[in-house]
Amino acid sequence: MSRAGGPLLFSERARRLPATTPFVGPEAIERQSGLPCRARLGANESVFGPSPRAVAAMAEAAAASWAYGDPEQFALKAALARHLGIEASHITVGEGIDGLFGLLVHLATAPGDAVLTSHGAYPTFNYHVAAYGAVLHTVPYRGDRQDLDALLDRARALRPKLLYFANPDNPTGSWHEEADIRRLIDGVPEETILVLDEAYGDLAPPTSLPPVDLLRPNLLRFRTFSKAYGMAGVRVGYAIGQPEAVRQFDKVRNHFGVSRIAQAGAVAALADQDYLRDTVRRITAARDRLGVIARSAGLVPLPSATNFVAIDCGRDGAFAKAVLEGVLRRGVFIRKPAVAPLDRLIRVTVGRDEDLALFAEALEGALGEAGGA
Template sequence: MTRGPRYTPLAESLPATVPFVGPEAMERAGGRPFRARLGANESVFGPSPRAIAAMAEAARDSWKYADPESHDLRAALSAHLGVSPAHIAVGGGIDGLLGELVRLTVAPGDVVVTSAGAYPTFNYHVAGFGGALLTVPYAGDHEDPEALIARATETGAKLVYIANPDNPMGTWHSADRIRAMIEAVPEGTLMVLDEAYIEFAPAGTAPQIDADDPRVIRMRTFSKAHGMAGARVGYAIAAPELVRAFDKVRNHFGMSRISQIGAEAALADGDHLTEVQAAVSVARGRITEIAAANGLAALPSAANFVAVDCGADGAFARAVLEELLARDVFVRMPFVAPQDRCIRISAGTPQMLDLLERALPEALAAARAR
């Protein structure tokens, strides 16, 4: 026995890797800031002015712990969503809620099913609790509901994860297809429906779900359409029994007071949301045009980003990405083939997309010249 901490066998087994390197770390390594921050699917259009004002006003009261029951925010969400507060869990972004959900359901060796190349932070949580992560491939750049369900059924998975719209490809399924997936969830499996980008999808993409349905938990966030990624507010909609289970493990006083007040104000500002949705739609069109002008195909997207097919393999897309980074344009890319033939470009302001327009031809030429 040595001096100092003895970690659990599980903790000993975990790698020290992280799901994502942040853009600030890249900026520090590069010695200068990015000029176009288009890699993290943040909303460059910012939070609602009403949310900004509410957060600024709330700063002086941040000597108070936030209400651990998030009563006011849950009441506002309840009215907005047409479900009771007992159906709503609030957490530190979808990331935080996913971690708590995995902790509640996944013991070492338990099986979890997702798509190869889907959200890495979910995979990080599964690994962090010792789960056995099984994947199915994307089908035509879409997550494959039937394959996910089949794999979950044959393996007795505790959780099956799908994002609709998908990240990193931006593709989506109809409400009917998602509803059919829920109907096919096997006994003993919980479907995790990540709707982080749902506000950018065509009307009708979000299925009607009975909030008491024990087969599915849907997760949403203020990080994307509401432009509050740095505030860390997400929520889950699920049967009350599952919502109550979060109380067993969550950090009850863990939510920022300012953030919750900001989220309430953001929720009340439907006009800002509409403006952001319109700006994102314009930006997606512009990214698609910029890609086409360079001979590249952009995938149709229902999210606040566009996957642009660089037309070759992952190594080439990686080279394009690196050349964009070298030109102070921050983008990311999928982790897994064949999706990794693409780079993923978040919706930007016109100024940021001007920079992209100038940098992309240079980056492509430089990547081809490597």
Template sequence: MSARFSKILSALPASTPFVGPETLERMRGSPYEVRLGANESAFGLSPKAMAVLRSEADRASWYCDPEHFDLRELLAAEFSIARENIVVGEGIDGLLGLTVRAYCDPGDAVVTSLGAYPTFNYHVAGFGARLLTTPYRPDCHNDTAALVDLARRENAKLLYLANPDNPTGTFLGRSAVEEILEDLPQHCLLLLDEAYYEFAPDQDLLPVIAEDPRLIRFRTFSKAHGMAGLRIGYAIASRDTIAAFDKIRLHFGVGRLSQLAAAASLGDRAFVATVIADVAKGRDDYEALARDLNIPSIPSFTNFVALDVGSEDRSQQMVHKLHEMGVFVRRPGVPILGRFVRLTVGKTPERVALKERFADAFRSLI
């Protein structure tokens, strides 16, 4: 007789946090012409990172450095912290799973916004913790007071917050995040997902204080650095937290080429600055599209913009119509946010193609 699955796994429904565009392309029988639904960077890799990948390709057969020493040294210098305050992992997705595993026993309470990043919820369920949510505010910002109140009432272990936010693109400045930290209940950690921090106003970001025991910060090379397919991110936390992660992390999970490319890109400030500027232009284009169609959009501090098409039904229609037109986009699927369609910033030709098809689809709505 074969071994039985764990009680946690047996109780879970079949699910995945995302249906990838490749799956949707197989369903539609042809590739998308415009791929603007996954918040990938349309602007490629740093030339320095590309040069490293080419020069090191013959050594792809080698295992990685399991300590990620060189990259952690560079990150430590970047933020004026110690190498021991940094852990590298398989993107923020992998690091969130590591965090839930490290801190949560089955049944422990975890708090987030309803409609926030679904991969975090996936990990919470997978490790048997108890997910509790509170809706976004009517203005589509995270309801930070409600999140803290919920964490206090339920004696939560973790409070997850993306800032800038996914899927809305909104941003909480330094004072708002400091207020959350001050109000956190004892023994509750703030997990601050800063995947899009490069696109936010630098002067209003919470300073990096690595030894703050209340906080773990997550950052990635997937967005501004264009390395979503290389799966590499990092977390900044107290030395005690990082040492605990070392007990359970997947030491060979981040490949050698990913580490080298990330290190090279980190040293290419000019490239990243160009990406940030190009994304800002693209956001302007999408906001202009919204104005042309006389619909609202959420001011964004990310590489995407969410456009309000009026209702959840109309949003579903838009995604379906664009899918049929060869355009991949996504939409949130929860109350308050369900009326939006989210558009990743593409290069100029992609934005032009999207603008034409989006306008046609919108005008054809029932």
């Protein structure tokens, strides 16, 4: 059982997985560069923060955290069901959408099974696909949007186990209208689970989301408290689907994984819809301001239905990378897509006026250095 280098510990698949992962946080950039992060605009967090009521509920729950959280998340599911107008049996809760994606790939694929997404779409979904040995197929973006019709055509030929689609989309910020999403839902092969990522759904135009009770046996819709609710660091996401699909997660999830604090915070956040509406207004205003900053610098902001703006730097990926690095060197944390043709974009999360002012200044400096604008 041995060979050079010692015995074969871990599975063959695990040994073949890459040791590096694409998750470089601002803390790591700070540690590597030695520069403090002056504005954190790279992870699509909401600097406007959680509702004060959620913060208070979490502080209270911290003191009670000698006890495990409810593994059935009864109160949170009941609150979500009331808020959304569906049944608790339509909901499963996990440690963020990322955690739920890992469970879903575990549940839905065997090694070698096909999974379909767009080339340049959410990398963490792809990361879990690789971890389970499923095979990722991709369709290119078209006009900086996911190409819905090409995805459907490919799905009909490929019959993948999972088809990933984000509405609104990350990293472009684009969105599709409800009629298109219905066409997607109705057109997906019946043996393919449509993974509809609605992480930014709270920020989307109402015309873009099908009613929440539009469900199918092969449809799971993913939502989160990380974006509009401003609770990225708390780790609560959920999936909505028909009970038979939702129940599958109970077979493999970390039952106590959603912390007592997270459950209490999410319940309190849901109860404060005034705060959510106010945050959405602030995000929308900051998004407009980001567009103005981009245009003032001679760049083109893409339309966005999210809490970030993808800015077209107007040349190739190498130029956008130079701009990105110039902005980072000035202590402003932003990101950019890695693959063409999206790699000519930089992606900037909205922030407070002071954050955006720092970005505007950094962008000007970076463009000057990179020889642009």
